[in-house]
Amino acid sequence: MFINHLSLTGFRNYSRLEQDLAQGITVLHGNNAQGKTNLLESIYYLATTRSPYAESDQQLINWNTNIPDEPIVVARLVATVQSQVKESTGSLPEPKTIELRLIRELKNGSTTFRREAVINRHKVRLMDLLGQLRVVLFLPSDLELITGSPTARRRYLDITLCQADPVYLRNLSSFNKVLDQRNAALKTLSETGRGKDVVNILSERLAEFAAELFARRAKFMLHLAQEAGRIHYEDLTGGTETIKLGYLPRLTSTKVGRGANDNSEELLKSADWLVEHMDDINQIARKYSEILQLSLDKDILSGVTQSGPHRDDWRFWVNGRHLAHFGSRGQQRTAMLALKIAEIRQLTVTTGDPPILLLDEVASELDEHRRELLLAQISNSGQAILTTTDLSIFSDSFLNDCNKLHVSNGLVSETAKTPSQDEPISEHA
Numbered sequence: 001m002f003i004n005h006l007s008l009t010g011f012r013n014y015s016r017l018e019q020d021l022a023q024g025i026t027v028l029h030g031n032n033a034q035g036k037t038n039l040l041e042s043i044y045y046l047a048t049t050r051s052p053y054a055e056s057d058q059q060l061i062n063w064n065t066n067i068p069d070e071p072i073v074v075a076r077l078v079a080t081v082q083s084q085v086k087e088s089t090g091s092l093p094e095p096k097t098i099e100l101r102l103i104r105e106l107k108n109g110s111t112t113f114r115r116e117a118v119i120n121r122h123k124v125r126l127m128d129l130l131g132q133l134r135v136v137l138f139l140p141s142d143l144e145l146i147t148g149s150p151t152a153r154r155r156y157l158d159i160t161l162c163q164a165d166p167v168y169l170r171n172l173s174s175f176n177k178v179l180d181q182r183n184a185a186l187k188t189l190s191e192t193g194r195g196k197d198v199v200n201i202l203s204e205r206l207a208e209f210a211a212e213l214f215a216r217r218a219k220f221m222l223h224l225a226q227e228a229g230r231i232h233y234e235d236l237t238g239g240t241e242t243i244k245l246g247y248l249p250r251l252t253s254t255k256v257g258r259g260a261n262d263n264s265e266e267l268l269k270s271a272d273w274l275v276e277h278m279d280d281i282n283q284i285a286r287k288y289s290e291i292l293q294l295s296l297d298k299d300i301l302s303g304v305t306q307s308g309p310h311r312d313d314w315r316f317w318v319n320g321r322h323l324a325h326f327g328s329r330g331q332q333r334t335a336m337l338a339l340k341i342a343e344i345r346q347l348t349v350t351t352g353d354p355p356i357l358l359l360d361e362v363a364s365e366l367d368e369h370r371r372e373l374l375l376a377q378i379s380n381s382g383q384a385i386l387t388t389t390d391l392s393i394f395s396d397s398f399l400n401d402c403n404k405l406h407v408s409n410g411l412v413s414e415t416a417k418t419p420s421q422d423e424p425i426s427e428h429a
């Protein structure tokens with residue numbers, strides 16, 4: 001798929017942008033702090049309704065318009081998206097217009113903030129945007145996925161799966177609602193001793209949704225792991241290193257520790273069980289129900305549900321060792337690259353349409369061999385948008401084949417034919 005046109009109003013440092021985008025590769029170049037990352041962020045935000053950078057969505061509104069006593073402030077992001085999957089008639093579908101609005105309103109002295117989603121001029125639920133515009137994002141900070149917290153790894157998995165699989169998205173949303181209800185019921189039960197039947201009913205409902213999440217994560221990760229392992233071994237390390245990517249479902253009542261005491265053996269056992277049963281939703285639901293039953297006393301004591309997909313994790317092993325603890329930065333970077341390329345292929349296979357690739361300053365982080373490999377990969381894609389402060393890291397033949405846009409202070413302009421002469425000397429971050 002690809003974006004034909006992007007329109008931003010009052011988003012970050014873009015007070016107004018109307019930008020046609022071409023298929024193939026577009027390089028956004030310019031000095032630091034001009035709006036290159038903001039432009040990628042706007043596309044990622046439209047695709048996922050999440051920002052990879054902002055702590056709160058209100059930060060995304062252009063601060064020149066976001067004045068405290070202004071009665072209403074709106075940021076608007078609109079993309080026209082062309083799918084490349086032909087309809088049964090053999091022709092391409094009409095492009096879709098997808099839109100997100102961030103609205104801050106001042107009423108009776110207090111401010112409210114809300115978001116609205118619109119597809120082809122019809123208001124929809126926010127979650128209906130997911131899957132309309134599929135993206136894979138590459139960031140220098142992707143490495144933190146390997147070394148950071150399980151929460152970040154789960155979010156990555158959820159965002160990828162929600163884009164690919166509408167059933168997953170629905171189940172995730174229902175699971176989260178019922179999980180909140182069950183946790184509230186657990187608290188009531190521990191405080192008042194009442195409501196055990198409510199907890200039991202909610203446990204059964206939770207198990208239904210959880211089973212779908214476990215099964216779909218297991219299947220997706222299995223394919224992702226195979227592909228990532230192959231890319232890593234064949235393309236990235238010339239057959240010298242093997243990585244294993246493993247899903248660690250919290251489908252066990254055993255307590256899971258941290259660091260060296262993380263009980264990964266126990267989690268791997270539940271992973272094996274899950275792979276064996278991943279086509280039998282009822283059995284997974286039954287197993288999870290039993291676990292909820294076994295850990296009920298602990299759950300009541302702590303007032304939270306201890307086991308389940310909301311506590312899942314995944315990890316890499318390189319040559320048999322936990323990559324986060326024993327891998328070098330270079331090995332971690334290579335594994336991440338394998339994962340992202342596998343993700344592109346996996347999204348393409350499951351949806352029939354290559355996702356849009358967004359690469360923020362990543363090319364400069366890689367050595368020549370890995371950069372070439374990544375660029376070759378993105379050249380096969382429907383649309384890729386990458387940012388750089390330094391065009392000279394790319395070869396002339398690469399630059400000749402791509403569209404170049406210069407970004408300066410929230411304005412985007414076509415780059416003249418000989419960019420290397422026009423480009424001011426770049427300041428490195």
Ligand SMILES: Nc1ncnc2c1ncn2[C@@H]1O[C@H](COP(=O)(O)OP(=O)(O)O)[C@@H](O)[C@H]1O
Pocket residue numbers: 011012013014030031032033034035036037038039059060061062063064387407
């Ligand atoms: N809400 C906002 N309103 C206006 N400007 C913003 C907002 N958030 C960030 N900026 C500005 O955007 C610029 C950073 O843009 P960014 O896209 O990160 O730059 P780069 O070109 O280096 O990738 C900074 O000058 C920053 O001050």
Ligand SMILES: [Mg+2]
Pocket residue numbers: 033036037038360361387
């Ligand atoms: Mg940037």
